Amino acid sequence: MIPGPFLLYLGHSDDEIGIKTSRGLAAFRPDDCVGEWRHDDCPLTLGLDRIDAAEARRRGARTLVLGIANAGGRLGADLIDDALLAIEAGMNVASGLHQRLHDEPRLVAAAQAAGVQLFDVREPPRDLPVGNGLARAGNRLLTVGTDCSVGKMYTTLALAGTLNARGIRADFRATGQTGILIAGSGVPLDAVVADFIAGAIEQLSPARDDDGWDMIEGQGSLFHPSFAGVSTGLLHGAQPRALVMCHDPSRAHMRGLPHYRLPDLRECVEANLSVARLTAPAVRMAGVSLNTARLDTDAARRLCAETADALGLPCTDPYRFGADPIIDELLQWSATPRSATSTPIMTASA
Amino acid sequence: MIPGPFLLYLGHSDDEIGIKTSRGLAAFRPDDCVGEWRHDDCPLTLGLDRIDAAEARRRGARTLVLGIANAGGRLGADLIDDALLAIEAGMNVASGLHQRLHDEPRLVAAAQAAGVQLFDVREPPRDLPVGNGLARAGNRLLTVGTDCSVGKMYTTLALAGTLNARGIRADFRATGQTGILIAGSGVPLDAVVADFIAGAIEQLSPARDDDGWDMIEGQGSLFHPSFAGVSTGLLHGAQPRALVMCHDPSRAHMRGLPHYRLPDLRECVEANLSVARLTAPAVRMAGVSLNTARLDTDAARRLCAETADALGLPCTDPYRFGADPIIDELLQWSATPRSATSTPIMTASA
Incomplete structure (x- = not known):
């Protein structure tokens, strides 16, 4: 389980649909969200306090959620830099992007040094079965x-x-x-x-x-x-x-x-x-x-x-x-x- | 590219459809196949000489092809043991199973020691694009x-x-x-x-x-x-x-x-x-x-x-x-x- 409370990331997003993960958490787990982190070029808001990683940490946030999506789901340089700031502030980082936090050596090293965790939510379970189509109850x-x-x-x-x-x-x-x-x-x-x-x-x-x-x-x-x-x-x-x-x-x-x-x-x-x-x-x-x-x-x-x-x-x-x-x-x-x-x-x- | 000639593996298979990879190579690249390797309980044949890894190597085979399929595509203990024999005989091993040769430490170590290669044909290319559906010529x-x-x-x-x-x-x-x-x-x-x-x-x-x-x-x-x-x-x-x-x-x-x-x-x-x-x-x-x-x-x-x-x-x-x-x-x-x-x-x- 990913530890809350959360800081919700909007970054440089200017596409309402692109921030749907951050918005979903704000809507369905409002009590676990301490604020939103967006840059000056981001015109969107979740209606939460606009704070950065250091301030979020002071307010008790334990995990930065990179709740944004883009086609292909890649980690850009912006995202990596901001995730590093959160790690330095003492927070875990969770991501739902296709490209995994664990595949970025700078993040892995920084998380290890800071004693925090990286969560790749899009990592599928191992040993999945092939579907069998057998009729099941329920x-x-x-x-x-x-x-x-x-x-x-x-x-x-x-x-x-x-x-x-x-x-x-x-x-x-x-x-x-x-x-x-x-x-x-x-x-x-x-x-x-x-x-x-x-x-x-x-x-x-x-x-x-x-x-x-x-x-x-x-x-x-x-x-x-x-x-x-x-x-x-x-x-x-x-x-x-x-x-x-x-x-x-x-x-x-x-x-x-x-x-x-x-x-x-x-x-x-x-x-x-x-x-x-x-x-x-x-x-x-x-x-x-x-x-x-x-x-x-x-x-x-x-x-x-x-x-x-x-x-x-x-x-x-x-x-x-x-x-x-x-x-x-x-x-x-x-x-x-x-x-x-x-x-x-x-x-x-x- | 995977070096031929090939030794085609049938193993213990008793399901004609399960050996379709070995049969496909025998049918469409017959000149590159030196023989078939099957155990006594395997009732199937590709019509090639029945030989083991050591004999195949003597006949010039450079790669054992694990050309069998099973639901889920897992590497069983039988397959691993036979692949080890081929590696010891000096052959590369190629597999189209879901479970990767590279994920089996005994095979990786043996291949390294013998100076041969492991080929996981089912490893998909990196950096695939998301489909865009744009009309294209041809x-x-x-x-x-x-x-x-x-x-x-x-x-x-x-x-x-x-x-x-x-x-x-x-x-x-x-x-x-x-x-x-x-x-x-x-x-x-x-x-x-x-x-x-x-x-x-x-x-x-x-x-x-x-x-x-x-x-x-x-x-x-x-x-x-x-x-x-x-x-x-x-x-x-x-x-x-x-x-x-x-x-x-x-x-x-x-x-x-x-x-x-x-x-x-x-x-x-x-x-x-x-x-x-x-x-x-x-x-x-x-x-x-x-x-x-x-x-x-x-x-x-x-x-x-x-x-x-x-x-x-x-x-x-x-x-x-x-x-x-x-x-x-x-x-x-x-x-x-x-x-x-x-x-x-x-x-x-x-």
């Missing part, structure tokens, strides 16, 4: 999306929170660096070797014989040409009873790819159900989660209602308006006979 | 399949050979350990970290402005619940102008998964075209390649004819009957206007 929900970074983790956490509030056990299963930092465990799916994607998810969400739910954080999109392989393996490994489609209506094109438009919502729903049916023939779409952060309240509510009508599915912004419409749908299914038994909900005969 | 063909191990590599090599025989440049792009050993280069796709699958293929088959073809070896199957993520990323990264569907009509169920039946051929053709269209909107299916090794000649020819009729596509067993029907179809398309230009054949507007 309720599992997986979030999917029209694109990367549209709110799959927020949606999963909100849905899990609503189930818990109703007295139903729901366990968040993290598959990305932010989720892992929030949950304290999980598997960094995009860092897993390709042959083991489905197997990693089978291991992360094993059979369960209670009436609770595994709430699995989705990754990427079947319609993102860079990452659809990850999304495919995740759908197959999850063997989901339910999917929830996540969408950001303000997105002009696929994340990072101006030459790719977003898929039609209905087309995306059908494609995800079709891929999921290979291992979960009875899978259903439980609803649509819209990220309405850029719309005013009236417009956001109107869009949710229109989307629900158009697709014939519950639709909400769970972070803004609550997850009840989707949870109501989910529990209606669970009220059907099988929920009282421990037999698998689907037979993998496909 | 003719690319990708083999896809109803299952794993149905003949995608053989088909790709046979198609490339037929194009070359007609005076058309065709470059085999290897994506698996056997193909890489045959070609001398390539990318071990199933060992690539999941976020970089599509990017690895974009790098392996860059834009080309001649009328030649990149012939890309496929992996896995969209219908294999363990490996469909790899197949998805490969389809997106390849941006193929043409697909060829590979199928083994004798297969009773999905490889390694008795609880999964094979997909219907037509369903599999449609699913692959649908996924490929995300980055290659103009992609077409050029034909079906049947692995008819278990049928007599008449039955094999009849099945090819029936399949061609049923799907409205050329169908052959390229290794047995030649690849001409599929190549004829391919060159008919190439005769259309674009082949004389270097502009992209598709616009990635999806």
